[in-house]
Amino acid sequence: xxxxxxxxxxxxxxxxxxxxxxxxxxxxxxxxxxxxxxxxxxxxxxxxxxxxxxxxxxxxxxxxxxxxxxxxxxxxxxxxxxxxxxxxxxxxxxxxxxxxxxxxxxxxxxxxxxxxxxxxxxxxxxxxxxxxxxxxxxxxxxxxxxxxxxxxxxxxxxxxxxxxxxxxxxxxxxxxxxxxxxxxxxxxxxxxxxxxxxxxxxxxxxxxxxxxxxxxxxxxxxxxxxxxxxxxxxxxxxxxxxxxxxxxxxxxxxxxxxxxxxxxxxxxxxxxxxxxxxxxxxxxxxxxxxxxxxxxxxxxxxxxxxxxxxxxxxxxxxxxxxxxxxxxxxxxxxxxxxxxxxxxxxxxxxxxxxxxxxxxxxxxxxxxxxxxxxxxxxxxxxxxxxxxxxxxxxxxxxxxxxxxxxxxxxxxxxxxxxxxxxxxxx
Amino acid sequence: xxxxxxxxxxxxxxxxxxxxxxxxxxxxxxxxxxxxxxxxxxxxxxxxxxxxxxxxxxxxxxxxxxxxxxxxxxxxxxxxxxxxxxxxxxxxxxxxxxxxxxxxxxxxxxxxxxxxxxxxxxxxxxxxxxxxxxxxxxxxxxxxxxxxxxxxxxxxxxxxxxxxxxxxxxxxxxxxxxxxxxxxxxxxxxxxxxxxxxxxxxxxxxxxxxxxxxxxxxxxxxxxxxxxxxxxxxxxxxxxxxxxxxxxxxxxxxxxxxxxxxxxxxxxxxxxxxxxxxxxxxxxxxxxxxxxxxxxxxxxxxxxxxxxxxxxxxxxxxxxxxxxxxxxxxxxxxxxxxxxxxxxxxxxxxxxxxxxxxxxxxxxxxxxxxxxxxxxxxxxxxxxxxxxxxxxxxxxxxxxx
Numbered sequence: 128x129x130x131x132x133x134x135x136x137x138x139x140x141x142x143x144x145x146x147x148x149x150x151x152x153x154x155x156x157x158x159x160x161x162x163x164x165x166x167x168x169x170x171x172x173x174x175x176x177x178x179x180x181x182x183x184x185x186x187x188x189x190x191x192x193x194x195x196x197x198x199x200x201x202x203x204x205x206x207x208x209x210x211x212x213x214x215x216x217x218x219x220x221x222x223x224x225x226x227x228x229x230x231x232x233x234x235x236x237x238x239x240x241x242x243x244x245x246x247x248x249x250x251x252x253x254x255x256x257x258x259x260x261x262x263x264x265x266x267x268x269x270x271x272x273x274x275x276x277x278x279x280x281x282x283x284x285x286x287x288x289x290x291x292x293x294x295x296x297x298x299x300x301x302x303x304x305x306x307x308x309x310x311x312x313x314x315x316x317x318x319x320x321x322x323x324x325x326x327x328x329x330x331x332x333x334x335x336x337x338x339x340x341x342x343x344x345x346x347x348x349x350x351x352x353x354x355x356x357x358x359x360x361x362x363x364x365x366x367x368x369x370x371x372x373x374x375x376x377x378x379x380x381x382x383x384x385x386x387x388x389x390x391x392x393x394x395x396x397x398x399x400x401x402x403x404x405x406x407x408x409x410x411x412x413x414x415x416x417x418x419x420x421x422x423x424x425x426x427x428x429x430x431x432x433x434x435x436x437x438x439x440x441x442x443x444x445x446x447x448x449x450x451x452x453x454x455x456x457x458x459x460x461x462x463x464x465x466x467x468x469x470x471x472x473x474x475x476x477x478x479x480x481x482x483x484x485x486x487x488x489x490x491x492x493x494x495x496x497x498x499x500x501x502x503x504x505x506x507x508x509x510x511x512x513x514x515x516x517x518x519x520x521x522x523x524x525x526x527x528x529x530x531x532x533x534x535x536x537x538x539x540x541x542x543x544x545x546x547x548x549x550x551x552x553x
Numbered sequence: 554x555x556x557x558x559x560x561x562x563x564x565x566x567x568x569x570x571x572x573x574x575x576x577x578x579x580x581x582x583x584x585x586x587x588x589x590x591x592x593x594x595x596x597x598x599x600x601x602x603x604x605x606x607x608x609x610x611x612x613x614x615x616x617x618x619x620x621x622x623x624x625x626x627x628x629x630x631x632x633x634x635x636x637x638x639x640x641x642x643x644x645x646x647x648x649x650x651x652x653x654x655x656x657x658x659x660x661x662x663x664x665x666x667x668x669x670x671x672x673x674x675x676x677x678x679x680x681x682x683x684x685x686x687x688x689x690x691x692x693x694x695x696x697x698x699x700x701x702x703x704x705x706x707x708x709x710x711x712x713x714x715x716x717x718x719x720x721x722x723x724x725x726x727x728x729x730x731x732x733x734x735x736x737x738x739x740x741x742x743x744x745x746x747x748x749x750x751x752x753x754x755x756x757x758x759x760x761x762x763x764x765x766x767x768x769x770x771x772x773x774x775x776x777x778x779x780x781x782x783x784x785x786x787x788x789x790x791x792x793x794x795x796x797x798x799x800x801x802x803x804x805x806x807x808x809x810x811x812x813x814x815x816x817x818x819x820x821x822x823x824x825x826x827x828x829x830x831x832x833x834x835x836x837x838x839x840x841x842x843x844x845x846x847x848x849x850x851x852x853x854x855x856x857x858x859x860x861x862x863x864x865x866x867x868x869x870x871x872x873x874x875x876x877x878x879x880x881x882x883x884x885x886x887x888x889x890x891x892x893x894x895x896x897x898x899x900x901x902x903x904x905x906x907x908x909x910x911x912x913x914x915x916x917x918x919x920x921x922x923x924x925x926x927x928x929x930x931x932x933x934x935x936x937x938x939x940x941x942x943x944x945x946x947x948x949x950x951x952x953x954x
Contacts, residue, residue: 264746267745524625
């Protein structure tokens with residue numbers, strides 16, 4: 128019997144956590160005959176394959192081996208061998224709750240072209256350290272944003288650790304980009320959104336994320352993010368404005384400004400200086416100076432991001448130092464000159480009518496007015512999904528609240544707006 | 554000069570309001586479609602209040618909040634979105650000690666809340682008579698729990714461990730919750746990182762000078778805007794801003810996640826207050842969130858006599874310094890002295906100078922001095938209370954770090 132869903136787990140030398148991940152999949156509410164698990168052991172030297180060979184799970188299991196090609200290629204390889212119509216990508220440090228597979232499968236029922244992002248409640252190693260707090264806060268804040276009904280998804284919401292989509296859609300957009308070692312999930316998100324896929328969040332498809340990232344690893348990761356952004360920006364020039372690399376000239380402190388310059392001009396000196404500042408972080412934590420700690424961490428993360436950007440740009444043979452960044456951004460602006468689709472919405476026709484028009488047109492942006500009065504502009508957002516009906520009311524209630532009230536007040540002269548005290552708005 | 558306390562719906566303002574003759578001012582809570590949006594203090598002339606001016610004054614006082622509320626209704630949009638997941642059920646906990654009349658009024662209001670399956674629990678803390686037990690017995694749906702060790706924080710911990718439901722909403726025995734109080738609390742728990750929700754507390758009456766000064770000196774109200782606090786937006790050591798224990802709801806889970814209330818703090822012990830703020834501060838420091846939601850409204854009867862007021866203010870001073878002592882000595886928070894100096898330099902000292910020079914709107918000198926005296930005795934009170942608690946519970950004494 129062909130399984131309906133395939134759970135694909137890329138892993139690299141994490142035999143112990145993989146065991147926990149597999150054990151959690153034995154406890155699923157979804158029938159074990161209807162899903163299979165594909166583990167892709169990528170460059171494992173810790174006996175992962177032996178463990179898999181001895182393991183006798185209640186579900187169908189495929190164990191594949193790769194010689195250390197990185198998570199993107201490992202996932203592609205797993206997807207190519209998967210039998211199911213639905214692919215569920217799960218990281219090897221995610222411990223699924225019993226409803227995970229069932230929720231993913233149900234979320235796709237009757238909704239082709241959907242991409243479901245599962246909830247990853249973080250389990251942090253040192254929850255009491257400032258870094259542990261920060262890390263958990265970062266994860267939870269991201270999921271909390273997605274939990275809002277009118278959230279406008281962007282490629283930055285696509286997390287590869289607990290994700291499901293139809294095998295056909297995955298193949299159609301071409302899978303993960305194996306040349307990326309970082310942010311390969313974001314890059315897939317870009318192509319999925321361009322292909323018209325709709326992203327949704329499923330809080331019940333939860334898997335505990337046993338987060339092992341420490342402070343130093345997260346600094347190193349920032350360096351790789353910088354490099355990845357240059358590659359992704361080169362491939363999708365229209366998205367450069369949605370990445371930090373477009374804002375070199377807008378550091379939020381003078382220290383940052385100098386360190387950014389150092390990352391381009393004299394990286395060796397920068398690295399030594401930043402290694403010293405890294406020690407200061409420990410001192411600040413010991414002194415419980417949380418605010419200063421947080422500010423310094425941001426400076427360090429910022430440095431490593433730009434260090435990565437500089438490194439990646441340095442590979443491209445052009446003129447010197449920061450010139451390269453300017454050229455890069457200039458070229459991406461030139462390559463991208465198509466006008467995004469925008470429509471006009473008149474709220475006097477009723478909010479429901481406006482929402483229907485958004486669903487029908489799915490524009491990138493919209494000019495909003497109420498009768499003759501201009502309310503404002505919902506700007507196209509590079510990398511975000513096209514506007515849908517559910518986006519309208521949250522935007523009107525927050526970003527456009529004041530101009531909308533004014534328009535309503537002006538309209539109230541003819542008896543339509545708020546009944547009381549209108550004149551005071553002026 | 555007593556102040557009438559009124560509760561008005563903006564869409565249905567009466568043309569004229571008559572209040573008893575002895576009031577010369579009115580404190581008005583303004584609501585739009587049931588949601589509190591602001592308050593206004595207006596003069597009362599000959600027991601009359603109203604006319605066209607009333608509308609304008611209320612509009613002015615509530616300002617942007619009122620417009621925003623109206624807009625949200627027009628858009629049928631809620632700041633706290635309704636989600637598919639069912640709202641959690643709650644246990645309402647009333648911690649009380651020898652105040653049967655107040656408790657009766659509180660229970661009366663609690664029983665009239667819409668029934669969403671909540672449990673009502675009265676924790677009777679170290680009672681000297683049977684009066685409280687009888688009050689609870691008369692009210693069939695409330696559960697009576699007796700806690701013999703004196704201390705508000707001990708009673709709170711007991712409530713958390715005895716509660717049947719996931720959320721425990723605390724209301725003071727001298728407060729009266731608004732009909733929407735519990736639902737407003739519960740809607741904020743959708744975010745799993747929210748461990749605590751605090752609400753708006755308005756004065757139930759402002760009949761005496763002591764009550765009016767309490768409202769001015771240390772109001773429970775924290776404004777009319779919903780706010781989400783976490784350690785990135787507020788210093789956990791100054792957590793008093795997020796609300797007060799007279800109107801708060803906690804996830805019962807808080808016991809495992811950040812630990813119980815500090816039993817050496819708050820009413821019934823030498824430290825007199827500070828237990829709620831200490832809990833808020835710990836929740837924030839551990840990376841969780843607290844939401845202040847003015848829609849979770851209750852009405853608090855402030856102490857009536859001047860002597861009680863002075864004692865309360867003294868107790869607040871003791872409580873703040875007691876909690877800072879805990880942080881400094883037992884948790885090595887080295888920034889405490891700076892914080893204490895900042896409070897003294899920028900708030901207490903200027904207030905004192907204004908009172909001595911009798912500048913406009915100055916605070917009564919004896920209240921300011923009571924607060925300062927409280928601050929001075931806070932550290933010793935905490936150490937004494939901690940020692941007493943350790944001895945009673947049979948723990949070995951623990952030396953400060």
